[in-house]
């Protein structure tokens with residue numbers, strides 16, 4: 073496999089003006105006729121036309137009307153090159169492909185008998201020969217022909233301009249996209265589907281047609297996606313003055329899909345998981361996911377489609393920005409400050425659970441990578457979630473209005489272009505007259521910076537100093553880090569702030585300190601008492617903050633901090649301290665003599681019963697850091713000891729707070745008609761967390777409670793939570809699992825849950841997973857199903873995945889190899905489960921290495937080879 077470098081970027085030799093595609097669709101043999109007009113790019117000195125093409129068969133090729141023979145061009149496994157081409161060229165290319173055999177789900181493929189495409193990043197080349205790179209933007213016209221009975225619906229990007237019958241049972245549809253686009257945004261669907269549709273009025277008064285297309289049996293699950301789409305359109309108009317630029321916007325759901333969804337121009341194709349929901353089949357988390365992903369893909373229409381990426385190293389230009397936009401959208405949809413904080417805490421949890429480990433492991437890369445072997449491996453939490461943090465920092469530094477000015481200038485300058493992360497940064501800087509040169513390091517330097525804080529108080533001069541220092545990885549330059557800070561008095565209230573040599577709003581109780589050098593002193597004046605500092609409020613930068621808080625200070629913050637994120641954070645620190653101590657004790661002496669202090673229990677009790685706090689916040693404050701997050705804090709990871717320690721803590725809380733947990737369980741019921749709104753969802757989350765604590769050491773009464781909840785639940789959130797509580801507590805859940813399966817046999821997304829909850833149960837070992845794989849409903853070919861069972865075992869069940877006998881590692885190796893033969897993108901994700909193998913105790917490490925090496929000996933896709941090679945390097 074070859075490595076591609078960002079520094080090697082060169083502009084394309086030829087630009088494409090128009091693309092006319094004709095498809096004769098048949099599962100085993102689809103014929104694609106492609107007519108493209110190209111012209112020499114004045115910015116390039118090359119005269120060679122380089123087209124990409126993969127897994128397609130060339131039937132014939134014409135250049136300006138003349139048929140080319142084998143000697144006139146060079147064909148390799150992945151390219152077709154025509155040397156010394158004239159400046160203006162019309163190419164006519166005929167190819168064939170076999171969609172039904174395409175299990176990679178990249179390019180044109182068949183899912184449940186219907187045709188779909190996925191072209192990002194490099195799938196278009198599996199459909200036809202083309203300069204398949206995002207800086208080649210062209211206008212597309214698409215003619216689809218297919219059997220009418222089997223594929224009554226024929227869709228592509230843009231507007232439908234013609235349709236009709238062809239005789240012999242076939243029909244056609246012709247689509248035209250009025251906007252120039254890169255090939256990765258091309259899409260087609262030929263399928264037997266039905267739609268929910270609606271006419272919607274835009275802010276400028278235009279009527280647009282909105283459609284959500286699904287298989288017939290799923291028409292009862294499209295309301296929320298439609299509502300989310302309308303909300304997204306409104307939100308982008310109001311927050312960024314960005315309007316839908318088409319007359320028609322379509323969402324299509326497909327059951328076999330590698331990603332969450334895809335923002336193809338005017339024809340978004342979605343994993344069913346992010347479209348289909350009704351109270352019976354979907355949980356609150358599913359509903360929230362649908363809102364976020366529908367928003368995300370819709371927002372791409374401007375941040376991604378109208379302004380796209382020059383090359384794939386710039387992926388975060390559209391992804392980081394669009395994640396930030398969908399995060400803001402979800403927060404605004406809740407509308408309250410406390411609801412907004414809950415979404416922010418969720419984002420911090422995701423970063424710590426997945427991004428920090430990535431940034432510290434063998435696949436670490438900057439938000440804008442410098443090199444890759446396979447671009448599909450770089451659709452990562454770093455590019456997406458850390459990328460969103462980087463965008464958020466602009467807003468923190470420039471303010472909401474300043475950020476908006478930067479966005480306006482970005483579109484003014486770059487509409488219709490393929491640009492870079494530097495172009496975005498320049499727009500932010502220029503619109504606000506700010507120097508953001510140093511900020512560039514967030515794009516170029518990998519790893520999570522550590523910010524260390526020290527403080528000193530001078531009671532005589534009434535000065536309080538916060539000394540901030542930063543360290544990145546060896547050889548890195550200092551970052552430009554916004555550190556939001558507030559000071560709490562002994563009464564728990566925010567103190568007024570007077571920052572020396574700094575500007576902030578009068579009366580502000582939070583200021584943003586800008587740490588730009590290795591170490592800086594920030595002095596607050598007129599401070600009447602030694603305050604307790606609340607540092608990194610709202611998680612103002614994606615860093616690890618070190619500060620020597622005492623337990624008493626943490627308790628004070630946990631009880632009083634006006635910043636909900638830091639309030640939550642104080643609780644996490646209290647818990648983490650204890651979890652690490654307990655883990656060390658278990659490792660050294662077993663689990664016989666573990667103890668937990670009352671201070672911690674009391675703190676948990678206080679937050680649990682504080683009715684002034686949102687239930688959603690209380691739930692987050694009561695969840696202990698995950699086993700994965702605990703592992704990241706340890707030099708040498710002992711997964712069994714972590715699990716034992718965390719379970720001990722859960723059991724102890726469950727027992728000590730039993731009356732309060734029961735009371736909250738009953739107080740947070742949501743009777744009446746189900747609604748996924750944030751308040752109701754928060755109540756259910758708190759109630760179900762109470763249940764899971766109560767079930768940590770279940771006796772008959774708790775078991776009954778779970779069983780009752782399972783049986784009387786009117787929605788999937790409560791039903792699945794009850795079942796999970798039973799399975800994960802080790803209670804006998806067999807009959808309930810059976811009943812659940814039977815009820816939802818025909819709901820693929822619910823059956824995914826059925827597999828997932830078993831895979832992540834601490835009692836499920838590799839042998840049990842293998843047994844589940846033999847279930848007739850299991851298949852490796854549908855990514856959702858494979859992820860539900862296999863990934864939930866390898867990623868969400870650490871104590872079993874790291875079983876001392878190495879049985880799960882062998883299982884992992886076997887399925888990385890098996891999946892790679894079917895779907896390299898999904899296999900490469902599974903391969904990442906070994907990322908942190910060097911952090912484990914020697915005995916486990918040796919077994920992990922052995923499994924990695926076993927995979928390495930196979931003939932692998934580029935995707936998996938890159939992950940394995942980097943892990944072993």
Ligand code: DPP
Pocket residue numbers: 192331332333334335368369372391
């Ligand atoms: N479909 C993926 C996303 O929206 C890749 N663009 O993030």
Ligand code: ZN
Pocket residue numbers: 368372390391394
């Ligand atoms: Zn995206």
